[in-house]
Amino acid sequence: GAVVSQHPSRVICKSGTSVKIECRSLDFQATTMFWYRQFPKQSLMLMATSNEGSKATYEQGVEKDKFLINHASLTLSTLTVTSAHPEDSSFYICSATPAGQGAGGYTFGSGTRLTVV
Amino acid sequence: SQQGEEDPQALSIQEGENATMNCSYKTSINNLQWYRQNSGRGLVHLILIRSNEREKHSGRLRVTLDTSKKSSSLLITASRAADTASYFCAFYGSSNTGKLIFGQGTTLQVKP
Numbered sequence: 001g002a003v004v005s006q007h008p009s010r011v012i013c014k015s016g017t018s019v020k021i022e023c024r025s026l027d028f029q030a031t032t033m034f035w036y037r038q039f040p041k042q043s044l045m046l047m048a049t050s051n052e053g054s055k056a057t058y059e060q061g062v063e064k065d066k067f068l069i070n071h072a073s074l075t076l077s078t079l080t081v082t083s084a085h086p087e088d089s090s091f092y093i094c095s096a097t098p099a100g101q102g103a104g105g106y107t108f109g110s111g112t113r114l115t116v117v
Numbered sequence: 118s119q120q121g122e123e124d125p126q127a128l129s130i131q132e133g134e135n136a137t138m139n140c141s142y143k144t145s146i147n148n149l150q151w152y153r154q155n156s157g158r159g160l161v162h163l164i165l166i167r168s169n170e171r172e173k174h175s176g177r178l179r180v181t182l183d184t185s186k187k188s189s190s191l192l193i194t195a196s197r198a199a200d201t202a203s204y205f206c207a208f209y210g211s212s213n214t215g216k217l218i219f220g221q222g223t224t225l226q227v228k229p
Binding site: 004006032034036041042043044045046049091093095105106107108109110111113 | 205218220222
């Protein structure tokens with residue numbers, strides 16, 4: 001089955017630094033990947049849609065200059081949290097589905113727990 | 118907000134009992150999906166039900182869909198302690214851009 005690998009699983013960084021999170025589709029190509037954010041005991045909130053070879057589409061209220069998304073290949077999307085602050089601490093999850101599969105079930109990465117101190 | 122609503126928010130049952138979770142949504146949908154999330158982990162796709170289906174089974178899972186009421190339910194029969202997790206319904210937003218919108222989730226605790 002489709003596998004999405006997300007790295008790192010856990011990261012602690014200092015305020016003001018930047019953190020990069022990788023999302024890879026291991027056995028399929030994904031023209032589109034999605035990035036979600038999840039606060040404790042809450043649901044997933046879509047942050048942005050990552051499109052291979054073009055600019056990401058951000059949801060309303062998500063700062064594109066703070067959450068930089070790069071989708072340079074059909075198997076890799078990265079989310080960079082720039083100038084991180086404690087309020088950026090959260091659980092970040094990516095998802096993808098094989099191209100051409102249509103509106104089916106998505107495969108999710110295992111998530112990244114970001115703690116900004 | 119397009120986000121779906123789920124109830125109950127939390128559910129605690131004994132092993133062997135059935136667990137029922139409900140999801141309501143506001144948009145038109147092509148399908149509705151259910152996912153499971155163990156604490157601090159990613160999501161696992163459980164089952165997908167299409168808009169022209171009313172009921173679907175997968176092992177101990179039974180999902181129903183009522184498009185007239187814009188609601189779905191997930192039933193887990195003969196629950197096990199290993200079923201302890203959060204369960205989310207998800208559907209595509211009305212703009213049909215492939216964006217998956219999640220319900221608020223139900224946290225299920227199954228006591229051994």
